[in-house]
Amino acid sequence: xxxxxxxxxxxxxxxxxxCEDTPAFxxxxxxxxxxxxxxxKGNEIEHLGITTAYHKPFMSRTDLDSIPKFYxxxxxxxxxxxxxxxxxxx
Numbered sequence: 001x002x003x004x005x006x007x008x009x010x011x012x013x014x015x016x017x018x019c020e021d022t023p024a025f026x027x028x029x030x031x032x033x034x035x036x037x038x039x040x041k042g043n044e045i046e047h048l049g050i051t052t053a054y055h056k057p058f059m060s061r062t063d064l065d066s067i068p069k070f071y072x073x074x075x076x077x078x079x080x081x082x083x084x085x086x087x088x089x090x
Contacts, residue, residue, distance in 0.1 A: 017049025030073030050078040
């Protein structure tokens with residue numbers, strides 16, 4: 001199993017669990033759903049990345065690609081995504 005940093009790829013996990021619409025999530029200050037994409041192995045969900053904050057594509061950038069903790073809302077919104085997949089392996 002590999003680890004991907006940015007673009008989805010079959011059978012490769014996300015390193016950075018970014019929200020579906022990063023600019024909108026940042027503008028809302030974490031008040032909207034994150035909806036990060038799970039990683040699949042075949043037709044089964046294998047991995048869903050969850051983090052307190054994230055920064056992409058490079059750690060040296062400080063522009064709009066940075067998503068802060070928003071007082072815990074980033075983590076909370078990413079955890080909410082987990083509940084959208086009731087068949088997620090435990």
